[in-house]
Amino acid sequence: MIVAERKPFEEIKAMIEGCKKVLIVGCGECVSVCMAGGEKEVQILASQLRLAFEEEGKKLEAGETTLERQCDKEYLEEIKDKVDDYDAVISMACGAGVQFLAEMYDSKPVYPALNTQFIGVAEREGEWSERCRACSDCVLAETGGICPVAICPKGLLNGPCGGTNDGKCELSKEKDCAWTLIYNRLDKLGKLDNIRKIFPAKKYSVQTTPGRRIHEAFKEKE
Amino acid sequence: MAKAFKEALESGKFVITAEVGPPKGVDIEEMKHHIELLKDKVDGLNVTDNQSSVMRISTLPVCRLIQEAGGEPILQMTCRDKNRLALQSELLGAYILGITNVLSLTGDYVTVGDHVDAKPVFDLDSVLLLETIKGLEEGKDCAGNELTGEGRPTFCKGAIVTPEANPIEPQLLKFEKKIKAGAEFIQTQAIYDLDNFKKFMEYARQFDVKIMAGIVLLVSAGMAKYMNANVPGIFVPKDLIDEMASAEKGKALAKGIEIAGRMIKTLKDENICDGVHIMAIGKEGKVPDILAAAGLA
Numbered sequence: 040m041i042v043a044e045r046k047p048f049e050e051i052k053a054m055i056e057g058c059k060k061v062l063i064v065g066c067g068e069c070v071s072v073c074m075a076g077g078e079k080e081v082q083i084l085a086s087q088l089r090l091a092f093e094e095e096g097k098k099l100e101a102g103e104t105t106l107e108r109q110c111d112k113e114y115l116e117e118i119k120d121k122v123d124d125y126d127a128v129i130s131m132a133c134g135a136g137v138q139f140l141a142e143m144y145d146s147k148p149v150y151p152a153l154n155t156q157f158i159g160v161a162e163r164e165g166e167w168s169e170r171c172r173a174c175s176d177c178v179l180a181e182t183g184g185i186c187p188v189a190i191c192p193k194g195l196l197n198g199p200c201g202g203t204n205d206g207k208c209e210l211s212k213e214k215d216c217a218w219t220l221i222y223n224r225l226d227k228l229g230k231l232d233n234i235r236k237i238f239p240a241k242k243y244s245v246q247t248t249p250g251r252r253i254h255e256a257f258k259e260k261e
Numbered sequence: 262m263a264k265a266f267k268e269a270l271e272s273g274k275f276v277i278t279a280e281v282g283p284p285k286g287v288d289i290e291e292m293k294h295h296i297e298l299l300k301d302k303v304d305g306l307n308v309t310d311n312q313s314s315v316m317r318i319s320t321l322p323v324c325r326l327i328q329e330a331g332g333e334p335i336l337q338m339t340c341r342d343k344n345r346l347a348l349q350s351e352l353l354g355a356y357i358l359g360i361t362n363v364l365s366l367t368g369d370y371v372t373v374g375d376h377v378d379a380k381p382v383f384d385l386d387s388v389l390l391l392e393t394i395k396g397l398e399e400g401k402d403c404a405g406n407e408l409t410g411e412g413r414p415t416f417c418k419g420a421i422v423t424p425e426a427n428p429i430e431p432q433l434l435k436f437e438k439k440i441k442a443g444a445e446f447i448q449t450q451a452i453y454d455l456d457n458f459k460k461f462m463e464y465a466r467q468f469d470v471k472i473m474a475g476i477v478l479l480v481s482a483g484m485a486k487y488m489n490a491n492v493p494g495i496f497v498p499k500d501l502i503d504e505m506a507s508a509e510k511g512k513a514l515a516k517g518i519e520i521a522g523r524m525i526k527t528l529k530d531e532n533i534c535d536g537v538h539i540m541a542i543g544k545e546g547k548v549p550d551i552l553a554a555a556g557l558a
Contacts, residue, residue: 184289193370193386197438201493204493209370222434237392237438240345243384
C-alpha cells in the first residue's frame with residue numbers, strides 16, 4: 040500500500056488561513072489503513088482546526104467526509120454537490136488522490152494534509168516499511184524476493200557497499216543491509232549463482248514520469 | 262618524475278600510493294605542498310572525490326595539478342554525484358589530459374556528509390563503472406554507441422575491497438565481480454591485523470589482480486578505539502591499541518608512524534601483497550616519515 044503521514048498541524052493550518060469553511064476529505068484506501076488519512080483522521084484534523092481557530096477568536100466550519108478512494112473519478116464525484124459550499128478542500132489522500140481531486144474541482148483551492156512517503160507493508164500495528172520504488176523493471180526473481188532498489192539506500196544492483204557492518208546499513212544500525220539479506224536468502228535457497236553475474240545498469244527510461252498504462256483490452260484499435 | 266603507475270604495477274615492484282584530499286575552498290597552498298612533498302616518493306597519488314560526501318574541489322583539476330607537478334595521479338570516481346553521462350564524459354576528459362588511472366568507488370551515502378538534502382545519484386555502481394570504463398576502452402559508451410574518430414582511451418582500472426568486512430561473503434562476491442569487470446588493482450580498506458589479512462590474501466591470490474593493503478595512520482589509542490566502534494570494516498587489534506596507549510605523552514603520532522612503517526615493512530618483506538595505499542588522513546605531511554620507518558625512503 041501507499042504509506043503517508045500527516046503534515047505538521049501548523050503547516051495545514053497555515054494553508055487555510057483566511058478560510059471560513061473547509062471540507063476535509065479522507066480516503067478509505069491505503070492512507071486509511073496506515074492511519075494517516077481515513078475517517079478517524081478526518082475527524083481529528085477537523086476538531087483540531089476548529090479548536091485552533093476558536094482559540095484565535097475565529098470560527099471555522101469544517102465539513103467531514105471520507106470517500107471510498109480518491110484515485111477514482113466515480114468516488115470523487117460523490118462530493119460534487121458539497122464542494123461549492125466551501126472556501127477550500129483539504130484532501131487527506133496520498134499525492135495522487137490530492138491531484139485527482141484538484142483536477143476535478145479546479146475552481147476550488149485543494150490542499151494536501153499528508154506527506155506521501157512510500158509503497159510499503161505493515162510490519163506490525165502502527166509500523167510500516169518501504170518495499171517498492173515502482174521502478175518498472177522488477178528484479179525480485181533474482182534477488183530472492185528482496186528488493187535492492189528499495190531496501191538499499193543507494194539502490195545498488197551488484198552487491199553491498201563498503202559501508203555495511205554486521206549486516207546493517209551504513210546509514211543506521213537500525214537498518215538491515217539489503218545485500219546481506221539477499222545473500223543470506225539466496226544462500227538458503229541454494230541460488231547464489233543468481234547474483235554472481237553482473238546486473239546491468241538500470242533502465243531509467245522505463246520509469247520516466249509521468250507514468251501511464253493502458254490495459255490491452257482498452258487500447259484503441261488502430 | 263614518477264613512473265607511470267601502471268608500469269610500476271606491472272613491474273612487480275612493491276607499489277606505494279598515498280592520498281591527496283582536495284580542500285573545501287580555493288586555498289590550495291597546503292595541498293600543493295603535500296603534492297610536492299609526496300610526488301617523487303610514491304607511485305601514485307589518489308585524489309579523493311568529495312570524500313565522506315563533503316563538498317570540495319573536484320578531482321580532475323587536482324589530478325591535473327599533480328601531473329603538472331610531475332606526479333602520477335589516480336582519479337577516484339564515486340557513483341554518488343554523477344550519472345552515467347557525467348561519469349563517462351569525465352573519463353574521456355581525464356584521458357585526453359593523460360590522466361588514466363581510475364579508482365572506481367560506490368561512494369558514501371549523501372546524508373553522511375555536509376549536503377544532507379542533495380539528490381543521491383548512484384546511477385551506476387562500482388562494478389558497473391568498471392564495466393563502463395572497459396566499454397570505453399573497446400570504443401563503446403555504456404549505451405552501446407560507438408566513440409567517434411581515431412584512437413581509443415585506455416585506463417588503469419582500480420577498485421576497493423574491505424577484507425575485514427562482516428559478513429565477508431557478500432563483500433567477496435562483489436570483489437570477484439569487480440575483477441570480472443576489469444579491475445587491475447585493488448586498494449583495501451585499512452588493515453591492522455596481519456594474520457587476518459594473510460588469510461584474505463590466500464584467497465585473493467587466485468585472481469589476476471594486484472592487491473594494495475590500506476594503511477591508515479593511527480594518531481592515538483582513542484582513534485583506534487573510535488574506528489573499531491564506528492568505522493565499518495576496520496578492526497584494530499588490542500595489542501596495537503595497547504602499543505599506541507603505551508606511547509609517552511606527545512609521542513603518540515610518532516608511535517603511529519612507527520607502527521605503520523613496521524606493517525608496511527612486514528607486508529613487503531614477507532611478500533604478503535603487491536603494495537600499500539597509505540591514508541594519512543589529515544597528516545599527509547607525515548607520509549615520508551612512514552616510508553622512512555618502513556625502510557623505503
